[in-house]
Amino acid sequence: xxxxxxxxxxxxxxxxxxxxxxxxxxxxxxxxxxxxxxxxxxxxxxxxxxxxxxxxxxxxxxxxxxxxxxxxxxxxxxxxxxxxxxxxxxxxxxxxxxxxxxxxxxxxxxxxxxxxxxxxxxxxxxxxxxxxxxxxxxxxxxxxxxxxxxxxxxxxxxxxxxxxxxxxxxxxxxxxxxxxxxxxxxxxxxxxxxxxxxxxxxxxxxxxxxxxxxxxxxxxxxxxxxxxxxxxxxxxxxxxxxxxxxxxxxxxxxxxxxxxxxxxxxxxxxxxxxxxxxxxxxxxxxxxxxxxxxxxxxxxxxxxxxxxxxxxxxxxxxxxxxxxxxxxxxxxxxxxxxxxxxxxxxxxxxxxxxxxxxxxxxxxxxxxxxxxxxxxxxx
Numbered sequence: 001x002x003x004x005x006x007x008x009x010x011x012x013x014x015x016x017x018x019x020x021x022x023x024x025x026x027x028x029x030x031x032x033x034x035x036x037x038x039x040x041x042x043x044x045x046x047x048x049x050x051x052x053x054x055x056x057x058x059x060x061x062x063x064x065x066x067x068x069x070x071x072x073x074x075x076x077x078x079x080x081x082x083x084x085x086x087x088x089x090x091x092x093x094x095x096x097x098x099x100x101x102x103x104x105x106x107x108x109x110x111x112x113x114x115x116x117x118x119x120x121x122x123x124x125x126x127x128x129x130x131x132x133x134x135x136x137x138x139x140x141x142x143x144x145x146x147x148x149x150x151x152x153x154x155x156x157x158x159x160x161x162x163x164x165x166x167x168x169x170x171x172x173x174x175x176x177x178x179x180x181x182x183x184x185x186x187x188x189x190x191x192x193x194x195x196x197x198x199x200x201x202x203x204x205x206x207x208x209x210x211x212x213x214x215x216x217x218x219x220x221x222x223x224x225x226x227x228x229x230x231x232x233x234x235x236x237x238x239x240x241x242x243x244x245x246x247x248x249x250x251x252x253x254x255x256x257x258x259x260x261x262x263x264x265x266x267x268x269x270x271x272x273x274x275x276x277x278x279x280x281x282x283x284x285x286x287x288x289x290x291x292x293x294x295x296x297x298x299x300x301x302x303x304x305x306x307x308x309x310x311x312x313x314x315x316x317x318x319x320x321x322x323x324x325x326x327x328x329x330x331x332x333x334x335x336x337x338x339x340x341x342x343x344x345x346x347x348x349x350x351x352x353x354x355x356x357x358x359x360x361x362x363x364x365x366x367x368x369x370x371x372x373x374x375x376x377x378x379x
Contacts, residue, residue, distance in 0.1 A: 006030055006127055010117045023060070027056070027059070031128075035322055040054065045057070047085050057086070058087065060087050060089045069092045069093070069097055070099055073090055088125055089101065093113055096112065100122065102122070128310065151179075152176070155172070155259055158259065174250055178220060178245060182219075183269070185241075188272060191238065191239065195267065196238070197267065208256075208260075209254075209256050209258075209260035213252040217252045223240065309360065313341070314361075317364060318364065331371055335365060341361075343357055
């Protein structure tokens with residue numbers, strides 16, 4: 001369902017308004033399947049046993065109240081039994097006023113109930129549309145890509161002899177991958193100290209960039225060493241990184257003052273806001289200058305990838321999961337079905353559509369396995 005269709009469905013709720021059906025009609029408007037709504041009404045999916053309450057795991061907590069709606073909302077937003085099931089929204093109404101909170105983003109809505117169609121976009125995450133973040137994420141990714149392109153150009157200009165064959169171009173890609181890892185690691189707590197890579201680089205290299213290649217060469221060897229005993233203290237504090245990224249020796253390019261400055265400026269970006277799942281397509285644009293002028297078009301955001309793959313196959317698999325919630329045999333059959341599906345992207349560039357597809361399927365499999373564990377008798 002697109003945004004306009006959802007708005008129309010929300011408007012229809014008020015054509016023949018029914019208090020008893022309101023929350024169920026609202027969920028239907030945002031694309032929740034009829035099968036799930038039926039089970040919610042029966043109580044299978046309703047995790048609240050209190051009258052006039054609906055608690056739908058990872059979706060909504062809904063409660064009818066007669067007064068003090070904001071107070072009830074505040075209390076509900078803090079209750080451990082509710083938070084344990086991670087609903088995205090808490091909704092309280094007396095059917096004159098509606099108050100709601102996005103429990104993930106901390107945003108509130110307080111409106112006359114009749115004006116809900118005007119504010120339908122508040123609940124769009126129920127339909128999988130994270131309208132509040134996709135634009136900013138795109139901008140963060142593009143800013144990082146433009147800055148990486150600057151670094152790439154500066155290194156190619158200073159080191160033309162290093163990157164004149166397929167083998168040496170591959171080494172440059174490995175080098176960029178290692179640099180990217182360090183930026184993500186210092187901003188996402190893989191490295192214990194925040195900004196440790198950028199700060200150490202700035203403090204232990206000369207402004208003219210003449211020793212930056214030696215610093216990076218020593219750092220990469222340290223990241224591949226299981227102990228830091230043979231390294232100075234400023235390198236010893238970096239952890240061992242397994243997985244092979246730093247295993248092989250590669251040629252490290254010479255740095256100019258400009259290239260070193262770009263390295264530090266890259267470290268000043270907020271890498272928490274940059275999506276690692278789709279950064280490959282941005283690097284593809286960096287190393288292919290013909291794509292540079294169209295970075296925005298070249299990049300496909302995760303929400304837009306989901307808009308394609310959900311109706312193609314994900315929605316059907318999730319619906320099937322909901323239908324077989326109470327049967328271990330059917331759940332195992334569904335996992336087997338998923339394992340046999342083959343995916344082919346004929347226009348595959350850096351593989352972002354396949355990466356997101358894999359992640360979504362793995363998340364679904366994990367949920368299925370967790371459900372099987374919940375249904376299995378305790379030994």
